[in-house]
């Protein structure tokens with residue numbers, strides 16, 4: 001991991017409150033794997049002493065790294081107001097990312113809302129290594145669906161919206177039974193209710209490995225502050241250091257707490 005200053009190359013609002021930001025960050029681009037994240041300093045560091053975690057969304061061959069960020073509070077609001085040429089203080093890459101098993105040829109990726117952020121990098125890596133990728137993208141409505149032309153080429157996107165304004169009507173998890181049989185491995189990123197539903201459907205996965213990226217309110221990103229504990233079958237683990245990617249079956253979902261129920265100090 002490194003601490004670097006990265007110049008913003010482009011920043012644009014993809015849909016209301018969600019921004020795509022590309023930064024020139026060769027050190028991060030060289031080290032980062034899909035599912036890993038960086039801690040971003042927001043503000044002057046005094047009004048917001050704690051960095052904010054963002055997943056690596058894309059890595060370009062010319063040493064740029066993209067982040068997809070949803071504005072939810074002060075830190076992400078500050079980030080959304082940055083402009084081309086501004087410098088960002090990044091620390092990373094951090095955490096344990098997704099792991100594609102060597103024998104897995106057909107991958108099923110499940111993105112709930114902003115959960116597309118880390119899965120785009122994974123999809124790109126999988127296609128580059130000759131795998132087949134089906135990407136289920138679910139959100140509330142058409143205007144919140146990630147633009148198709150920005151998706152990595154070569155993947156098969158399947159859209160589902162809660163109001164039926166684009167693709168199938170319902171939740172991404174509703175389509176899982178249809179796609180699980182053709183998958184060797186499943187990867188997901190989304191809100192806690194999506195994971196809880198997937199955990200309830202565990203028997204339908206037929207023992208296939210299912211990796212999920214957990215979000216939590218992180219304080220430090222290096223396992224020092226112990227603010228991001230999650231209960232697993234092997235005891236308490238830290239989202240920042242042991243994760244953020246875990247096996248679905250490893251987490252005790254009854255005890256998992258949504259980030260919005262925790263307070264950042």
Ligand SMILES: Cc1cc2nc3c(=O)[nH]c(=O)nc-3n(C[C@H](O)[C@H](O)[C@H](O)COP(=O)(O)OP(=O)(O)OC[C@H]3O[C@@H](n4cnc5c(N)ncnc54)[C@H](O)[C@@H]3O)c2cc1C
Nearest residue numbers: 052053054055069070073074075076117215216244259260
């Ligand atoms: C490993 C990891 C990767 C992440 N990757 C991304 C990403 O790629 N894109 C992205 O937009 N966000 C991502 N997040 C979430 C992002 O870090 C938070 O939304 C952000 O830190 C909020 O900071 P803030 O100052 O804007 O909000 P705050 O002022 O700190 O909080 C505002 C509200 O947001 C809630 N909140 C805080 N943290 C989170 C969180 N982790 N998830 C959901 N709600 C939260 C708070 O409880 C509060 O209700 C990731 C989180 C983790 C742990």
